[in-house]
Amino acid sequence: MENQDWIYTDIVKDHFLNPRNFLMGDEKNFDYNAVGTVGNPICGDQMKMYLKIKNDTIVDLRWKTYGCASAIASTSALSELAKGKTLDDALKIDAKMIDDYLGNLPKHKFHCSVLGHEALAAAISAYRQK
Numbered sequence: 001m002e003n004q005d006w007i008y009t010d011i012v013k014d015h016f017l018n019p020r021n022f023l024m025g026d027e028k029n030f031d032y033n034a035v036g037t038v039g040n041p042i043c044g045d046q047m048k049m050y051l052k053i054k055n056d057t058i059v060d061l062r063w064k065t066y067g068c069a070s071a072i073a074s075t076s077a078l079s080e081l082a083k084g085k086t087l088d089d090a091l092k093i094d095a096k097m098i099d100d101y102l103g104n105l106p107k108h109k110f111h112c113s114v115l116g117h118e119a120l121a122a123a124i125s126a127y128r129q130k
């Protein structure tokens, strides 16, 4: 009964508390060749995505954000889904795939779940314009 008001699934909580591929420390310590930054127009939070791309494939990535728990959990899930994918396949990862991976986010937090993907798309776009 005491946790009845807690609206996040255990998977969401795990990714929030132990975010995968989160950029720890200075970005100079991660060997990336593409970067994308986006802001969330609804809440003003920001997300930055760093990609290591080789042969048109995301071989590694890191990210950091000022976003909330949902943004952190969603981007953690996205990072797991995107690693090893071609750029075209990574761009196909959508909010539903992330939602399914996490076992459903609260509906009113949907705007947070797209932040990571928008940063990923921005990084890929910047890479392709080089």
Ligand code: FES
Binding pocket: 040, 043, 044, 045, 067, 068, 069, 070, 071, 111, 112, 115
């Ligand atoms: S409230 Fe800003 S990213 Fe969730």
